[in-house]
Amino acid sequence: MKQRTWPSKSKLDSPFIKKQTPLKNHPTKNPFIKNSKIITPTTSSSSSSSNSNNHDFSQLPYDVLLKLAATFTAPNLRTASLVCKSWFEALKPLRESMLFLSWGKRFKHGRNGVKPNLIKALDSFLKGAARGSTLAMVDAGLVYWEIGRREEGTCLYRKAAELGDPVGQCNLGISLLQGAARGSTLAMVDAGLVYQEIGRREEGIGLYRKAAELSDPSGQCNLGISLLQANPPDPEEAVKWLYKASVAGHVRAQYQLALSLHKGRGPNNNLQEAAKWYLRAAEGGYVRAMYNTALCYSVGEGLMQSDKLARKWMMRAANRGHSKAQLEHGRSLFSEGEMMRAVVYLELAARAGEAAADPVKNVILQQMSASSRDRAMLLANIWRPLPPSH
Numbered sequence: 001m002k003q004r005t006w007p008s009k010s011k012l013d014s015p016f017i018k019k020q021t022p023l024k025n026h027p028t029k030n031p032f033i034k035n036s037k038i039i040t041p042t043t044s045s046s047s048s049s050s051n052s053n054n055h056d057f058s059q060l061p062y063d064v065l066l067k068l069a070a071t072f073t074a075p076n077l078r079t080a081s082l083v084c085k086s087w088f089e090a091l092k093p094l095r096e097s098m099l100f101l102s103w104g105k106r107f108k109h110g111r112n113g114v115k116p117n118l119i120k121a122l123d124s125f126l127k128g129a130a131r132g133s134t135l136a137m138v139d140a141g142l143v144y145w146e147i148g149r150r151e152e153g154t155c156l157y158r159k160a161a162e163l164g165d166p167v168g169q170c171n172l173g174i175s176l177l178q179g180a181a182r183g184s185t186l187a188m189v190d191a192g193l194v195y196q197e198i199g200r201r202e203e204g205i206g207l208y209r210k211a212a213e214l215s216d217p218s219g220q221c222n223l224g225i226s227l228l229q230a231n232p233p234d235p236e237e238a239v240k241w242l243y244k245a246s247v248a249g250h251v252r253a254q255y256q257l258a259l260s261l262h263k264g265r266g267p268n269n270n271l272q273e274a275a276k277w278y279l280r281a282a283e284g285g286y287v288r289a290m291y292n293t294a295l296c297y298s299v300g301e302g303l304m305q306s307d308k309l310a311r312k313w314m315m316r317a318a319n320r321g322h323s324k325a326q327l328e329h330g331r332s333l334f335s336e337g338e339m340m341r342a343v344v345y346l347e348l349a350a351r352a353g354e355a356a357a358d359p360v361k362n363v364i365l366q367q368m369s370a371s372s373r374d375r376a377m378l379l380a381n382i383w384r385p386l387p388p389s390h
Contacts, residue, residue: 066090066094066132067132069094070163070164071134071164072094077094077095077098081095093131093132094132096131097127097130097132100131100136101124101125101133101139104122104124106121107120107121107124108139118143118147121143122143122144125139125140128140129159134159134164134168135165137156137159137160138156138157138168138171140156141157141168141171142171144156150179153175154187156168157171157172157175158172160172173191173194175187176191177191180210183214185211185214185216185219186216188207188208189207191204192204192205192206192208192219192222193222205223205226205230208222208223211223212241215248217244217249217250217253218250220241220242220245220248220250221241221250221252224239224245224253228265235260235265239257242256243257251286251289252286254277254280254281254286255277255281255288257277258274258275258276258281258289259274259292261274262274262278262292273302275293278292278293279293279303282313287317290314290316290320293313294309294310294312294317294328297309297310298310314332318345318348319385319386320386320387320388323349323353324354326345326346326352326354326357327345327349327354327357329345330343330344330345331346339364340375340376340379342360342361342364343364343365343368343373344376344379344380344383346358346360346361347376348380
């Protein structure tokens, strides 16, 4: 009996899951009156005690709320929009995306008197996706795959998957496996990561090796790290692949190579070689390498001792969120008399779990006025890390 292969090429069938929930066009009418109050749950306890325990979710930033609701269907969005006026306003883009999603399905399937038109369907889905709906992202991805634009479809699946959409996650996994089968090293590496995350390490390593043999630096880096973590580990082959990726400019591989050489693995296991690759990775923006480079300069290990360069790289790592670097930079500022800045970095380090930061911070706080302490805490609250490459 002649059997058909899957997926069928004779029709516009797809191996991906499709959203099945029918959507109706509901007007987004504001149900709130002019001076409406935020709806909050009530309890039997007094208002004074309940106010201190209840969380005011109406104060959630709009961008956070949009991410939390990105996977919502139309009924769920309508319900969430009734929670309070703030939510009603924040969720407006997603309610609009439901309208575009509905029209996209009409154009795709020829519903409600509309002639099928795949291009118009894609345009509607993309407008819904641009407003943050993962449902629209998945449907746009499906259309992209049907018209042969697979890379764009995979990008939309990835975006939906990162926002927690189960269908997007499933379709992304299928896309990566199919891409790996067609010889895409990018897909091989991503599929290998998925295999590693679900505990199928050997299959993941196999895909990393295939990508590495095709000269993909990410595949070479991931293969090297996997070989170091294998049971038993194979440090000699690991260093070989890490070196190949490092020469190609892969900063994570440069850091891992330096770390391996620092620990005595590989043929050139000397501190000068390790420090060279730490510095190369630090210059490429790898934050952990910045911290290790600072330590090398501080004690003269593999690099010529330089307090100035040690402070430079420690500050760069601290400004990019490295907690141990924030602790060390805070101590350095304290010794230089920069009390306000020292407290900020020590507070950041303490919040990140560096217990050694608290004793030093408390000593400084005792010497500061109440207004200065408040100012330091404010600076810590509004602090944001710099991007790794800056």
